[in-house]
Amino acid sequence: MSKKKNKPFRPKARRPRGFEDKPAELLRAERKLIDAAFSVYDMHGFEPLQTPAFEFADALGKFLPDEDRPNVGVFALQDDDDQWLSLRYDLTAPLARFVAENYDALAKPYRRYQAGSVYRNEKPGPGRFREFVQCDADSVGAAGPAADAEMIMLAAEVMRAAGLKDGQYAVRVNNRKLLDGILESSGVPNTDEGALQRLQVLRAIDKLDRLGAEGVEALLGEGREDESGDYTNGAGLGTAGIKAVLGFTTASDADRGTTIATLEKLVGTSARGLEGCKELTTIDSILTATGFGPDRVSYDTSIVRGLGYYTGPVFEAELLADIRDKKGRPVRIGSIGGGGRYDDLVSRFRGQTVPATGFSFGVSRFLSALQRMDALEQSVKPPVIICAFDRSLMGDYFKMAEELRAANIRAEVFVGSGNVTKQMKYADRRNAQIAVLMGEDELAKGEVTLKDLYLGAEAAKAIQSNEEWKSSRPAQETVSREGFVGAVKAMLS
Amino acid sequence: MSKKKNKPFRPKARRPRGFEDKPAELLRAERKLIDAAFSVYDMHGFEPLQTPAFEFADALGKFLPDEDRPNVGVFALQDDDDQWLSLRYDLTAPLARFVAENYDALAKPYRRYQAGSVYRNEKPGPGRFREFVQCDADSVGAAGPAADAEMIMLAAEVMRAAGLKDGQYAVRVNNRKLLDGILESSGVPNTDEGALQRLQVLRAIDKLDRLGAEGVEALLGEGREDESGDYTNGAGLGTAGIKAVLGFTTASDADRGTTIATLEKLVGTSARGLEGCKELTTIDSILTATGFGPDRVSYDTSIVRGLGYYTGPVFEAELLADIRDKKGRPVRIGSIGGGGRYDDLVSRFRGQTVPATGFSFGVSRFLSALQRMDALEQSVKPPVIICAFDRSLMGDYFKMAEELRAANIRAEVFVGSGNVTKQMKYADRRNAQIAVLMGEDELAKGEVTLKDLYLGAEAAKAIQSNEEWKSSRPAQETVSREGFVGAVKAMLS
Numbered sequence: 001m002s003k004k005k006n007k008p009f010r011p012k013a014r015r016p017r018g019f020e021d022k023p024a025e026l027l028r029a030e031r032k033l034i035d036a037a038f039s040v041y042d043m044h045g046f047e048p049l050q051t052p053a054f055e056f057a058d059a060l061g062k063f064l065p066d067e068d069r070p071n072v073g074v075f076a077l078q079d080d081d082d083q084w085l086s087l088r089y090d091l092t093a094p095l096a097r098f099v100a101e102n103y104d105a106l107a108k109p110y111r112r113y114q115a116g117s118v119y120r121n122e123k124p125g126p127g128r129f130r131e132f133v134q135c136d137a138d139s140v141g142a143a144g145p146a147a148d149a150e151m152i153m154l155a156a157e158v159m160r161a162a163g164l165k166d167g168q169y170a171v172r173v174n175n176r177k178l179l180d181g182i183l184e185s186s187g188v189p190n191t192d193e194g195a196l197q198r199l200q201v202l203r204a205i206d207k208l209d210r211l212g213a214e215g216v217e218a219l220l221g222e223g224r225e226d227e228s229g230d231y232t233n234g235a236g237l238g239t240a241g242i243k244a245v246l247g248f249t250t251a252s253d254a255d256r257g258t259t260i261a262t263l264e265k266l267v268g269t270s271a272r273g274l275e276g277c278k279e280l281t282t283i284d285s286i287l288t289a290t291g292f293g294p295d296r297v298s299y300d301t302s303i304v305r306g307l308g309y310y311t312g313p314v315f316e317a318e319l320l321a322d323i324r325d326k327k328g329r330p331v332r333i334g335s336i337g338g339g340g341r342y343d344d345l346v347s348r349f350r351g352q353t354v355p356a357t358g359f360s361f362g363v364s365r366f367l368s369a370l371q372r373m374d375a376l377e378q379s380v381k382p383p384v385i386i387c388a389f390d391r392s393l394m395g396d397y398f399k400m401a402e403e404l405r406a407a408n409i410r411a412e413v414f415v416g417s418g419n420v421t422k423q424m425k426y427a428d429r430r431n432a433q434i435a436v437l438m439g440e441d442e443l444a445k446g447e448v449t450l451k452d453l454y455l456g457a458e459a460a461k462a463i464q465s466n467e468e469w470k471s472s473r474p475a476q477e478t479v480s481r482e483g484f485v486g487a488v489k490a491m492l493s
Numbered sequence: 494m495s496k497k498k499n500k501p502f503r504p505k506a507r508r509p510r511g512f513e514d515k516p517a518e519l520l521r522a523e524r525k526l527i528d529a530a531f532s533v534y535d536m537h538g539f540e541p542l543q544t545p546a547f548e549f550a551d552a553l554g555k556f557l558p559d560e561d562r563p564n565v566g567v568f569a570l571q572d573d574d575d576q577w578l579s580l581r582y583d584l585t586a587p588l589a590r591f592v593a594e595n596y597d598a599l600a601k602p603y604r605r606y607q608a609g610s611v612y613r614n615e616k617p618g619p620g621r622f623r624e625f626v627q628c629d630a631d632s633v634g635a636a637g638p639a640a641d642a643e644m645i646m647l648a649a650e651v652m653r654a655a656g657l658k659d660g661q662y663a664v665r666v667n668n669r670k671l672l673d674g675i676l677e678s679s680g681v682p683n684t685d686e687g688a689l690q691r692l693q694v695l696r697a698i699d700k701l702d703r704l705g706a707e708g709v710e711a712l713l714g715e716g717r718e719d720e721s722g723d724y725t726n727g728a729g730l731g732t733a734g735i736k737a738v739l740g741f742t743t744a745s746d747a748d749r750g751t752t753i754a755t756l757e758k759l760v761g762t763s764a765r766g767l768e769g770c771k772e773l774t775t776i777d778s779i780l781t782a783t784g785f786g787p788d789r790v791s792y793d794t795s796i797v798r799g800l801g802y803y804t805g806p807v808f809e810a811e812l813l814a815d816i817r818d819k820k821g822r823p824v825r826i827g828s829i830g831g832g833g834r835y836d837d838l839v840s841r842f843r844g845q846t847v848p849a850t851g852f853s854f855g856v857s858r859f860l861s862a863l864q865r866m867d868a869l870e871q872s873v874k875p876p877v878i879i880c881a882f883d884r885s886l887m888g889d890y891f892k893m894a895e896e897l898r899a900a901n902i903r904a905e906v907f908v909g910s911g912n913v914t915k916q917m918k919y920a921d922r923r924n925a926q927i928a929v930l931m932g933e934d935e936l937a938k939g940e941v942t943l944k945d946l947y948l949g950a951e952a953a954k955a956i957q958s959n960e961e962w963k964s965s966r967p968a969q970e971t972v973s974r975e976g977f978v979g980a981v982k983a984m985l986s
Contacts, residue, residue, distance in 0.1 A: 053512075075570060108919070144910070289889060383538035415635040426601070
């Protein structure tokens with residue numbers, strides 16, 4: 001098969017852009033985080049599900065079946081029967097397919113959790129990968145706000161399970177129906193007809209941070225010319241509508257009940273708006289009964305992202321730590337996930353509305369936030385390294401390693417090549433604290449030598465002369481072979 | 494964008510062939526198995542690694558860069574810069590790429606473990622998927638047989654960690670160098686020149702079960718005509734060679750030392766064969782020192798699979814349970830994984846040999862074997878279901894669920910729609926043992942009703958008349974709200 005038989009093809013060892021090799025420390029933290037979340041979901045009666053990496057492109061919904069090429073943003077390929085397959089770009093679309101495929105067999109509400117890689121065929125950047133891990137929980141077939149309250153509480157519980165203290169995170173809740181209602185009361189019909197105006201309002205609110213109230217006011221009304229002279233059409237609301245929308249963005253109070261009272265006034269007589277208020281009232285009563293105070297879950301009308309996608313309550317989970325970067329500037333941690341109600345999940349397959357609500361977080365995003373908050377603990381210590389001092393004694397070395405492991409101490413025999421100096425260098429690179437040495441002589445005497453490499457490194461800094469170093473042999477201890485496990489334990493502690 | 498705006502496209506909810514949705518029970522068992530293996534690897538000083546799903550096709554090595562279409566067997570697609578990307582088909586090829594890419598930065602031996610989905614674009618069948626999970630551990634940069642001994646012991650330790658008892662599994666070890674040596678002594682040069690003959694010999698031995706010694710003898714010599722008249726060319730060994738090879742296939746003894754002694758005679762003066770014997774001797778001494786008896790690890794020259802791929806010691810992990818299928822026929826469990834030494838891992842990238850040895854097992858294969866052996870425990874019990882008897886009391890119900898979870902009892906509030914009858918049906922489908930009921934009246938009285946659905950189902954079988962059923966209210970208990978967690982606990986036990 002090879003064209004150049006005499007000069008073998010030698011590929012360059014490299015990764016495709018936007019794909020990463022995850023290092024050990026991160027992987028252990030990732031496993032711990034996912035385990036913590038899974039255990040929360042398990043305890044709440046959710047069941048795990050794992051859908052495959054591939055779905056039919058048309059089932060994922062980002063594909064137009066009459067085109068030759070799959071849509072941008074998705075990794076797709078043609079199967080041998082010419083059908084397009086896509087790698088999942090999230091865990092929600094496959095859930096929709098799964099529920100539609102197994103609708104009658106599932107006891108409803110069907111509450112499942114899943115974590116796994118998702119794939120985005122997009123331009124990668126720093127911290128922006130084309131393969132990353134999400135962790136989702138969803139309730140399908142659960143119409144009432146109690147199911148939303150449950151998802152909100154789960155989000156807060158996952159934060160705790162990840163090791164965060166109350167006060168280091170907040171779940172902020174909004175409801176799409178509120179803004180819909182306010183707009184309805186301001187003359188924007190709550191139908192497809194009003195869709196463009198609603199979108200313009202959402203976009204305007206989203207710019208509050210950047211443009212301030214005045215700029216947003218213009219965008220809600222006639223429109224606005226920016227500094228470069230570009231003109232953005234406004235949403236065309238009247239004075240009362242603009243006032244109501246701006247009032248909405250500042251309606252949040254630390255007390256959830258007070259916020260609801262403000263919102264009730266703003267939505268006026270809109271049935272949809274009042275429904276939104278009623279849902280928040282029910283959610284509040286459940287949160288209050290179960291002790292989820294406003295420090296953990298607050299009502300925040302400035303949460304806009306997702307208002308276009310979700311159909312009812314919507315929320316974000318944010319990390320709040322007061323931390324600084326290396327230059328002392330405050331670090332924005334921001335949202336690590338969110339969720340809400342989306343009642344049109346399965347409708348593309350079945351043509352019928354199935355109520356659903358869920359919570360999704362970005363595992364890598366969460367981990368890097370924890371990392372920046374110094375909240376990532378190293379769960380596994382470096383191993384004790386047993387040097388292969390005398391190759392004829394390998395059996396003895398492996399037995400010693402077994403004894404350490406039986407005492408729950410991570411341990412390995414050096415199985416590479418090289419003399420003791422090289423082995424010490426290896427122990428150092430593994431960040432090991434202890435190296436164990438035993439030769440023929442020591443074996444005969446029933447002795448073992450332990451080197452404390454941490455202490456040794458410190459001592460080495462202090463000691464000037466090489467002579468002195470050699471004669472003093474710091475951080476080294478000869479112990480009996482019988483009692484060596486205990487001696488290792490003592491040295492580690 | 495849509496061509497038929499009035500009639501929306503409604504995709505069929507279905508999966509691509511060979512891809513599965515994994516159910517809850519299996520997923521929990523899978524997580525447990527992988528955790529158990531990971532913990533063994535951690536304790537032995539290995540570090541986790543996660544490589545991405547995609548690699549450059551040329552780096553994976555199953556792709557010819559000058560062809561238009563990727564090779565059969567691999568899922569591949571073209572990136573936007575026209576380079577071919579492939580989904581990994583195993584975890585070894587990506588490891589090779591990773592080691593080559595980071596060679597100098599890695600402390601050697603580099604010992605890593607990894608579990609993850611691999612993808613094969615092959616014809617699926619029953620139990621044969623196009624996406625499945627493998628779990629690998631490898632030592633790279635470890636030349637001596639001590640590293641092989643370590644992998645063999647790890648394989649046995651993983652079997653134990655998976656919950657198997659000694660005697661329910663065996664790790665069977667062979668060494669490619671033995672057969673190479675025997676053939677060398679029989680005139681087959683230990684170079685590329687002898688490659689075809691060695692392959693023919695391997696294929697012949699592999700048919701021992703099916704053809705018996707006589708058929709294999711023919712295949713080792715001149716050749717053989719089968720019943721259909723098809724003729725297979727033989728390996729062309731002489732009488733002494735045939736005798737030596739047949740002697741090799743039956744050289745195994747329960748005692749590892751005895752097997753080695755037999756093999757030493759068979760390999761004659763071949764340096765390669767003697768090297769193989771020496772390696773087995775070293776491995777045996779380590780296994781013996783650490784107490785890995787012949788019941789856990791045996792030397793078995795009938796292990797042929799992998800002899801062509803691996804370059805030194807090779808082994809398989811087999812499950813041995815004496816079990817029967819539903820019709821009473823003995824069930825072959827067989828191999829769930831294997832490994833060995835492969836010293837040419839990184840050479841395609843670096844042009845230099847890097848010694849490596851590893852162990853890989855098929856997670857799904859292992860799980861289905863455990864399932865057939867009835868060795869899969871259900872790790873999570875069904876939840877207690879708190880019925881939403883009165884929607885105005887949802888806060889109270891969620892508080893009750895919280896109290897149960899605080900006592901480590903899995904619990905959920907019914908968040909779907911439907912009356913109590915429907916909720917009972919849901920509890921039943923969730924296989925829940927207990928349903929909790931509390932209405933306004935009970936709340937006022939400080940009482941809660943517990944239904945034992947398991948007992949109820951049994952009682953229902955016994956009771957004939959519907960009247961009797963209603964009046965006796967079997968398997969139902971009214972307890973105080975205060976003490977209800979204790980009452981649930983008592984009912985569960």
